[in-house]
Amino acid sequence: MIDLEGKTRRLNATHLLPFYGLSTDLGPILGWNLAVTRNTLPVMPVTMETSQPGIFAIGDVASYPGKLKLILQGFSEGAMAAHAIILLFILRQRCILSIRPVKACLNRGDDATSGGR
Numbered sequence: 001m002i003d004l005e006g007k008t009r010r011l012n013a014t015h016l017l018p019f020y021g022l023s024t025d026l027g028p029i030l031g032w033n034l035a036v037t038r039n040t041l042p043v044m045p046v047t048m049e050t051s052q053p054g055i056f057a058i059g060d061v062a063s064y065p066g067k068l069k070l071i072l073q074g075f076s077e078g079a080m081a082a083h084a085i086i087l088l089f090i091l092r093q094r095c096i097l098s099i100r101p102v103k104a105c106l107n108r109g110d111d112a113t114s115g116g117r
């Protein structure tokens with residue numbers, strides 16, 4: 001093993017169980033007037049939008065029913081949030097993402113300020 005100071009140490013072990021010691025710390029986000037539940041930000045599962053329209057959260061800081069705290073889940077959440085952000089900000093549309101094609105959602109004619117949820 002190489003420690004944080006760059007020194008090599010030998011450890012006798014029969015198993016190696018690596019874990020990341022990460023903790024969710026909202027820090028200054030707590031002052032953003034967002035809903036907080038058990039030190040996480042509840043989000044809409046399909047868009048990853050928080051309680052404040054236009055603010056999105058992914059990864060361990062985001063929570064929703066059925067959430068799995070896996071790194072791959074965070075990557076998936078990032079893709080879903082990016083999709084919703086593109087619709088919201090670039091295309092000036094807000095709609096609930098579903099199985100239907102994005103084009104159908106974009107052609108609905110919803111005003112971006114109407115909420116469209």
